[in-house]
Amino acid sequence: MNNLKTRQQKWRERNRDSVAENQRKYRANNQEKNKEYRNRKYQKQREIVDSLKKRSVCNRCKFADYRALVFHHTAEKDFQISSRIGKVGTKRLMEEISRCEILCANCHTIEHHPVVSK
Numbered sequence: 725m726n727n728l729k730t731r732q733q734k735w736r737e738r739n740r741d742s743v744a745e746n747q748r749k750y751r752a753n754n755q756e757k758n759k760e761y762r763n764r765k766y767q768k769q770r771e772i773v774d775s776l777k778k779r780s781v782c783n784r785c786k787f788a789d790y791r792a793l794v795f796h797h798t799a800e801k802d803f804q805i806s807s808r809i810g811k812v813g814t815k816r817l818m819e820e821i822s823r824c825e826i827l828c829a830n831c832h833t834i835e836h837h838p839v840v841s842k
């Protein structure tokens with residue numbers, strides 16, 4: 725199996741142009757299928773993110789309506805969670821979420837406001 729993979733990889737490396745051309749053709753011929761796949765992936769990850777928020781409260785004020793909860797990065801930020809749902813792998817999405825805390829929209833706005841306290 726490993727040997728086969730290696731041979732395939734070598735062949736793909738030698739034939740980059742035709743591989744790229746075949747991929748372009750496949751995408752052009754399967755637009756509906758790709759669209760359905762992306763929608764399913766988006767819905768699946770949306771459900772994961774929403775169910776996580778539904779089980780959580782704001783880390784500062786304990787507000788609990790999941791519709792107003794956001795992910796605030798407490799460690800190095802690679803990307804904004806909400807903008808990448810359905811666009812990255814689920815593992816990568818969950819890794820990014822693990823570098824966040826959950827805040828409500830108010831506490832998140834205050835967290836990023838230039839005036840530290842009123």
Ligand SMILES: [Zn+2]
Pocket residue numbers: 782783784785786787827828829830831832
């Ligand atoms: Zn809050």
